[in-house]
Amino acid sequence: MKRYIPYSILTVLLFSLITACKKDYADPSGPSAEQAYSTPATLAADAVGLQAWYAKDRVGLLYNTVTSASLLCYETFVTNRGNTDEAQVGDGGTKIQNTNAVVTQMWGVSNKIRYEADSIMRRTNAIVTDKGFASGIIAYASIFKAMAIGVQANFWEQVPASMGRPDTVTNDVKFIPGSQGYTLAVATLDNALNTIATTPIGSNFTPNVPSTVNIINTLYALKARYALCAGDYATALAAADKVDLKVTSVLAFNQQITNPVFTLVTATSNIYNVADSSMGLPVGLRPDKNDQRIPFYILYQAPPKKPALLINGFFKTNVTAVPIYLPGEITLIKAECYARQHNLPAGLAELNKVVTKSPSADAFGVGAQLPPAVAATEADLLTLIYKHRRIELFMSGQELEDNRRFGRPQAERGRNYFPYPFVERNDNPNTPADPAF
Secondary structure, eight states: OOOOOOGGGHHHHHHHHHHOOOSOOOOTTSOOHHHHTSSHHHHHHHHHHHHHHHHSTTTSHHHHHHHHHHHHTTSEEESOTTSHHHHHHHHOGGGSOTTOHHHHHHHHHHHHHHHHHHHHHHHHHHHOOOHHHHHHHHHHHHHHHHHHHHHHHHHOSEEESOOOOTTOOOOOOOEEEHHHHHHHHHHHHHHHHHHHHHSOOOTTTGGGSOTTOOHHHHHHHHHHHHHHHTTOHHHHHHHHHTOOTTOOOEEOOOSSSOOHHIIIIITTOSSEEEOOTTTTOOTTTSOOTTOTHHHHHEEEOOTTSSSSEEEOGGGSSTTOOEESSOHHHHHHHHHHHHHHTTOHHHHHHHHHHHHSOOGGGSTTSOOOOOOOOOOSSHHHHHHHHHHHHHHHTTTSSOHHHHHHHTTOOGGGSSOSSOOOOHHHHTTOTTOOOOOOO
């Protein structure tokens, strides 16, 4: 596993990751790791830097997860095959090479976030004497560490067990199954929640981070998400119950740091675009024509305007904020947990909160506004939950995990898991074999 240097010179480094396989990196002109993590203020700034790595530009996890999942699950299609890496993902299967930039960027940045988050949290209690301030740093860094682990478990069959330590000499980090990766993400979130329970986040910390992220609500929402993916339904349900559905957490953008999917994709239609109003679902599961989530997520342009359909929703302008989680996701987590624990009435009741919800009743305006669904069996209910997850969470980056978890036919996805980038395989002898599909 590669070692990473502080945030100040990472743009240069990330592109070197695509082609180079050095074990260590040094920048004589930049700050040392100890300087970068030397004060409470720098630690807080480094924690905010994790969010920038998650959300910014074409190399960030937001662009690459939305791109990968939507293409692999046929929500979108590549409009210009000159974008070779996105075209490979859209083709799926063995077309996706180990040198693919989308795959390599996602791998490299998720490792970067994990490594930096560990570095921040390891130093916090030693450097920060204000325990409330320290709680805030640990909690905020944990959000992005957990999401980075979740991204790896979503797209790779096995994930690194840890990022190692800078004071060790070995780079051969071990791997664990993706399901255990989700459990590791939950453990990260639990550590943050326990830290906050012992010492609440100090009011002097919150001005250091974006006000658009509600830390506690986000920790519980992500815990519910990853516990569900790990198959721990009791834990997922308990966490989902603690999420206030009226409180939002979003990745915000401005004229300087813009929404990457809008800037690169929606505004140009030159990389990929929405396929059609089926939202990537097969016949029998496609949205009802009256489903109000279709016009929320997909913009129809009347002739002579072209293309006829455009990406809308959370990628409709350069400053549109992207939710870290949706209220509907939390409700659907509850529905699935009840269903998988054989409580059909409770699961159906939660599902119908999403099915019948009007756009005006949702914090983001996501609402189907349909008649209640009917499910006679547990299998029917799970199929409906899958359908409405795919519609409610359109282009959220979670489609591939959902497709596998619900046991959908392989023909409904372009690949089960990504191959491991050569930059990892060449550097780490423990890198697993690539999955066949």
